Amino acid sequence: MSDDDPTVPIVCEDCGTDTRVPISDLRETLDRHNENQHDGDDVAQVAPRIANELANVVAEDMNLDLGSTDDE
Ligand SMILES: [Zn+2]
Numbered sequence: 761m762s763d764d765d766p767t768v769p770i771v772c773e774d775c776g777t778d779t780r781v782p783i784s785d786l787r788e789t790l791d792r793h794n795e796n797q798h799d800g801d802d803v804a805q806v807a808p809r810i811a812n813e814l815a816n817v818v819a820e821d822m823n824l825d826l827g828s829t830d831d832e
Contacts, residue, residue: 768806
C-alpha cells in the first residue's frame with residue numbers, strides 16, 4: 761500500500777529545502793521540521809502550486825468534508 765502513497769512537495773524558503781514526502785508523513789514532517797529548525801514557526805509548507813490540489817486529494821482520500829470553500 762505504501763508504494764501507492766502519493767508524495768507531496770514541501771518547500772522551506774529559509775532552509776532552501778525542496779523535497780517530497782508521503783502524504784501520510786506530511787504533517788509530522790512539517791511539524792518536526794518547523795519545531796526543530798524554526799522554533800515552531802510555520803516556515804516549511806506544502807508547495808503553494810499544489811496546495812489547492814492537495815486539499816482536494818486529501819479531502820477525497822480521507823472522505824473529509826472541509827466545509828465551505830470559496831467558489832466565487
Ligand atoms: Zn526550514
